[in-house]
Amino acid sequence: MIKVKVRLRPIVSKVNLPTVLKTAILPGDSKETLFIATQVGEIFYIRDEVVRTFLDIRPRIIKLGTSEPGVSGAGYDERGLLGLAFHPDFYYNRLFYLHYSVAGTQGPGALSESFSPNPCDPKTLNLRWINRETQYDHIDTVEEWILPSNGQPQKRRTLLNLRRPFFNHNGVNNLNFSPETGKLVLTTGDGGAGYDPFNLSQNDMEIAGKIIEIDVVKNTFIQNPPVVTRFNELPVPIQETLTVIAKGVRNIPGISFQRFYNQYIKYVGNVGQDLVESIFSFGQYKPIPVTLLVQAFSMKSEADQEGFINFGWRGWEGIFPTPIIQGCSANPTLDEKIIAYYNEAVKLSVRRLQPVTSYFHKDQRPDKFGGTALTGVQAFMGNRIPALTGSVVFTDLARKEEVQSPTRGVLAYTRIRTDCKLNDFSVIQTDYNFGSGSAYYVSLGTNLDQTRLFLGVYGSMKVTDFNQGTVFEIIP
Numbered sequence: 001m002i003k004v005k006v007r008l009r010p011i012v013s014k015v016n017l018p019t020v021l022k023t024a025i026l027p028g029d030s031k032e033t034l035f036i037a038t039q040v041g042e043i044f045y046i047r048d049e050v051v052r053t054f055l056d057i058r059p060r061i062i063k064l065g066t067s068e069p070g071v072s073g074a075g076y077d078e079r080g081l082l083g084l085a086f087h088p089d090f091y092y093n094r095l096f097y098l099h100y101s102v103a104g105t106q107g108p109g110a111l112s113e114s115f116s117p118n119p120c121d122p123k124t125l126n127l128r129w130i131n132r133e134t135q136y137d138h139i140d141t142v143e144e145w146i147l148p149s150n151g152q153p154q155k156r157r158t159l160l161n162l163r164r165p166f167f168n169h170n171g172v173n174n175l176n177f178s179p180e181t182g183k184l185v186l187t188t189g190d191g192g193a194g195y196d197p198f199n200l201s202q203n204d205m206e207i208a209g210k211i212i213e214i215d216v217v218k219n220t221f222i223q224n225p226p227v228v229t230r231f232n233e234l235p236v237p238i239q240e241t242l243t244v245i246a247k248g249v250r251n252i253p254g255i256s257f258q259r260f261y262n263q264y265i266k267y268v269g270n271v272g273q274d275l276v277e278s279i280f281s282f283g284q285y286k287p288i289p290v291t292l293l294v295q296a297f298s299m300k301s302e303a304d305q306e307g308f309i310n311f312g313w314r315g316w317e318g319i320f321p322t323p324i325i326q327g328c329s330a331n332p333t334l335d336e337k338i339i340a341y342y343n344e345a346v347k348l349s350v351r352r353l354q355p356v357t358s359y360f361h362k363d364q365r366p367d368k369f370g371g372t373a374l375t376g377v378q379a380f381m382g383n384r385i386p387a388l389t390g391s392v393v394f395t396d397l398a399r400k401e402e403v404q405s406p407t408r409g410v411l412a413y414t415r416i417r418t419d420c421k422l423n424d425f426s427v428i429q430t431d432y433n434f435g436s437g438s439a440y441y442v443s444l445g446t447n448l449d450q451t452r453l454f455l456g457v458y459g460s461m462k463v464t465d466f467n468q469g470t471v472f473e474i475i476p
Helices: 290-298 342-348
Strands: 004-015 018-024 033-038 042-047 050-056 081-086 095-101 138-146 154-164 175-177 184-187 211-214 242-247 255-260 263-270 276-282 323-328 331-339 357-360 374-380 391-396 410-414 425-431 440-446 453-458 469-475
Touching (some): 004 042, 018 081, 095 175, 175 255, 242 290, 276 374, 276 391
Parallel strands (some): 004 425, 018 440, 081 175
Antiparallel strands (some): 033 042, 042 050, 081 095, 138 154, 211 242, 255 263, 263 276, 276 357, 410 425, 453 469
């Protein structure tokens, strides 16, 4: 693949960790405006190179960096303001949508100890999430808001309240509108803890680990929906607004739609466990109405899943049966890899979608990199960087090269092969001096017609280290 070099042009600096970067046309305006949502609960927009506050919901956000001792207790967190989407008719109807972790909902978590599957111990392969009303980490909400013609944005209604088992794998940039259906697309992670201990992502009743479409045109007149984890716990009027596009999701940094003649190709990245990060694409799909899933569940059968997308998790981590990786005591340079869930890998081997590309946490090839976690996937249709036109650009949080210090994120790209086989990827060289500080690549965004790319960079892994973010435009 062609080697590409780009520049990073700083747009705004000293912001909190940016989770969503996207543009919209404000009512009464004539040009697109860049919006930046931060994990702690702020939404800014940029007009004439001036940063202005659009909305500040920090009091509504759960206290970040304080749960999961030893993990997020150290300041790292995956909760907060994670989704922002503007209605396709925002210019006229002024509606937009938020996904965030709710203040005051901190729970003890669904497991009292860390989880690792043991293929020799059936108990670890068949855990169940019990006592859900008390054993959970937090509650996420999806809300509809409106920008009045005069005054501050106001919440109109709640669409979903989701109880989450652990602090991580809640998705990021997890609300986007489909240009195909006009529906709001919600991407939910598997709930976290690693290895999906309760196999929520493959369970048709679980809201976790899915890609869901919400028909926001249908008003359910239910102002405060119940807090749920499963589709069958939802009131029927809410079930009737939902269809499921895909399951087998571990954690997704949003969904990107690329127009191709008269259809759209959908791209999603699935964050890996220990071995590999993967990017998937699909064109045609057959969503399943939640009412049909619930009906099949009540009749102890399975809904017809022809044309339904399955990314294969937890049986598959991208292109591999999900492995447990252990060091070899006899040879420290080698790893032993054991299939974590053999039966699930076999069952899902022909049902799952194959990735477009995968990249590894360890890669010795000179022009590649060892990845940490996929943080953004965007189709790019602009012509200012000709080598990238029509490609899929993606970001990884941080290179895993042992010798490299300070930390640097990675920008890379791939393309879909016409024979649909797995394609390679190429690192995009960035001409920017970050100095001696860390630079984690935490988010990737585009404008409305996908001709401009925006990159969110943070100077720390900790959401409790404030004002260390810079948003760049990626330019030739």
